[in-house]
Amino acid sequence: MNGAESLVKTLLGGGVDVCFTNPGTSEMHFVAALDAHADMRCVLGLQENIVTGAADGYARMTGKPAATLLHCGPGLGNGFANIHNARRSDTPMVNIVGDQATYHREYDAPLTTDVEAIAGATSHWVRDCISSKRVASDAADAIREANTAPGRIATLILPADTAWGAANGPAETEAPPPPPLPDGRTINPIAKMLKGDEPTVLFLGGAALTVEGLEMAARIAQATGSQLLAQMSNARVERGAGRVPVDRLPYPVDKALERLAPYRHMVLIGAKDPVAFFAYPGKPSALRPKGCKLHSLAQPGDDVLGALEALADQLGVTDDPITTAGLHQPPVPAGPLDPDVIAAVVASAIPENAIVVDEAITTGRAFFPPTFHSEPHSWLQINGGAIGIGMPLAAGAAIACPDRPVLSLEADGSGMYTPQALWTQAREGLNVTTVVFSNRSYQILLGEMAGVGVENPGPKALDMLELDRPALDWPSLARGMGAEAGLAEDGETLAREIDRGFACEGPYVIEARL
């Protein structure tokens, strides 16, 4: 048994049975080892940000890590942005980065890079494997790290000779430490505060946005007169009919400040103290008002559901009935597409038990409220701000949940960072329907430019924010990668095209022209 074989067996033993790959020469033994294990599903991406974004989507839907296979420092660099996004989503991920053979490094061959430096900039855990006999135990450590709550990025650097050298056999993966459960010292003062009558927001993230978490949070809010609010962006929220509707903090700083202004207390439940996405001249970095006191019930890495249950118990509301959203699908509006028309179409088009991937950026800001009453669905957002995650994330989510339809809401600017994901969707025959909102600009930046105080941008500045010269033809792009495609310029056509997308075999791409 060589190091690569011991690695694959260790991954499988540790519950990692999907590997998203973009291999090169230094990974050929690993590829051969993958080949010999029928239990390991391998999914090829044509660029590494597809690989890492898909691994994120897979883990968000399964709760367990996928492996990625990347080629040397530049391959890791190509996949860096979506690892960053995954890290910001507390996604578990095991990256295997093939590298020069240990003895070959000193020769400084062209692909030699400081892999540890790049890996360290976006991983919680990095190890450079030094011997074929250590590959298995290093991999077991990586899996344990990835599975440590709330989910971590573990990167194992695999020099080629450690893959082809002799190994002793696979290693067993230890269970990660259990997430800490907040005790009475944390819970009692929060319960006491909640019994008071000062305006309070329960600020939710992570596991608090599961069906169970939302229901417990809703009981607590209902009993204490406090309000629920989710973080600005979230890895996954369970939404739609039968679920507790919860709004999210708005992105624009002024709107976020306004939204939080009424509160004297904020209870963090799997969420972080909210901050502005960017700094703007003359505006605060912290979004929580100065007079609003912070209480932390559970950090993202804590046992968030356990903490909610303990708090509900302390308040005596564990079994209170709660109100959830009813099913209400708005009629499909006619007329040309604008964000409101699209939002109504999306709200009625979400199929039951769908996964919705949201990288619609400006166009998508209107989507959240109308979809509270859609069919029940999981909503996955871009969470680290590095655009180009949507289509890879959709691919990974579809691989995780082959029985659930995926609706991928994509902005044209963001989509062009990782269009290659459509090829992987086609290759794997995934039931993903992508709507590309084609406003032919980096629309968000037009707003941001004003936001940072740039008045009257000139033609050259505007030129750098507009994508209309030439206009992208998304159906042509999609067909070039083996996906079927259509075009919509009004609400009725968009609704029909989305139906067609879910009906057709494999992926379907709709250019929604605004």
Place this chain on the structure above:
Amino acid sequence: MNGAESLVKTLLGGGVDVCFTNPGTSEMHFVAALDAHADMRCVLGLQENIVTGAADGYARMTGKPAATLLHCGPGLGNGFANIHNARRSDTPMVNIVGDQATYHREYDAPLTTDVEAIAGATSHWVRDCISSKRVASDAADAIREANTAPGRIATLILPADTAWGAANGPAETEAPPPPPLPDGRTINPIAKMLKGDEPTVLFLGGAALTVEGLEMAARIAQATGSQLLAQMSNARVERGAGRVPVDRLPYPVDKALERLAPYRHMVLIGAKDPVAFFAYPGKPSALRPKGCKLHSLAQPGDDVLGALEALADQLGVTDDPITTAGLHQPPVPAGPLDPDVIAAVVASAIPENAIVVDEAITTGRAFFPPTFHSEPHSWLQINGGAIGIGMPLAAGAAIACPDRPVLSLEADGSGMYTPQALWTQAREGLNVTTVVFSNRSYQILLGEMAGVGVENPGPKALDMLELDRPALDWPSLARGMGAEAGLAEDGETLAREIDRGFACEGPYVIEARL
């Protein structure tokens, strides 16, 4: 004047007047400042590896750096691979990486990353600007660093508040230190050795591959009975009719060892001691034979042309006549495409004074010899092994040399890392004709797999090396990004399509199906 304005004025004053951009919120003031300066040409890329690859192509053709504008750590990550390639090509480059405002960093907003760590992994020089009053002098230092021989990667991190805060004005860029000129202690022993009769190879890289460098090297070789050989891959070689033909070291280790076996002496002239691109079990890392003595006439950062001239002078051959390649264009072969047919078509299709960009990988290995006798041209190769450079490099070279036609030879696997470059080519109306060699596989890896000792790869391994499920439709992809396109399956059609490509306005893409 704000920091961003002082930066743009400093760049222009330092001779940097092209900026390849993919901006985000933290760069809006820089975008506004670019807008206010008509002398600065701005070129938008839809993904950052397009931006950095184009900056490389621009600098290879002009000998001076372009600026890049990137957005935070993930933007730098997206452009990492082509910065790596540029570094391996000794390309001068000034990267401006916008980042969170200094006072906003501690809030750990979603896009916050360790930008210095990523930048450090691929830059010769990194500075995190700490004040708007320092932006101009930091930028002047960056330009000087980039221009230091043989060409360096300088990365300036620009927190948003240093862009919008007050500056004192632009700074003047100091001249870089002159490249060291080797003296008699280096030159005399080499001249003496060359007068002996032991088999010697003059191993050429960098400035030794300019017209002037090649001619001096040819005089020395001719007078001393030594032979010329270029590095395996090179940033730029001047080739074709009227130039000194020089072959390059082959990529496969066995062929490289065989090629170098006859020599007892190797003289490095702007080149490095050759090493294997990867390690292979049982094969050496160093390609120079054990009995072959190394002599270094000039390191890449030395005055390579000055050293060649001094050596020629010492040998008394400065004005010797030399033989250069004649013009010989092979007839266009009929029949289906294979690497030899393609090589013959390419050899006759290269227009006079063309720039040829070579990322043809396996299909391209046959291209070098038949093109010795093509019309004179510059040949740019991928040089750092991180595939996905070809189409961005072609865009940058075309922007540098608007009067020279660019023939971009691309592999289908490599091309899919950065297809967005075609949009930039279309937007800028660049005269680039791209031939995509569509073998529908990572063909090189099939060879590499055998090379590292994997016998009889199974269906899953092969599946990860093949791109035929679904087949990519390059004309459809190209049209989706605004480029005209065609298809060729035989030699005559390919020749006709290349002619059409150069005749048409803007870029043209040909899928050459093997």
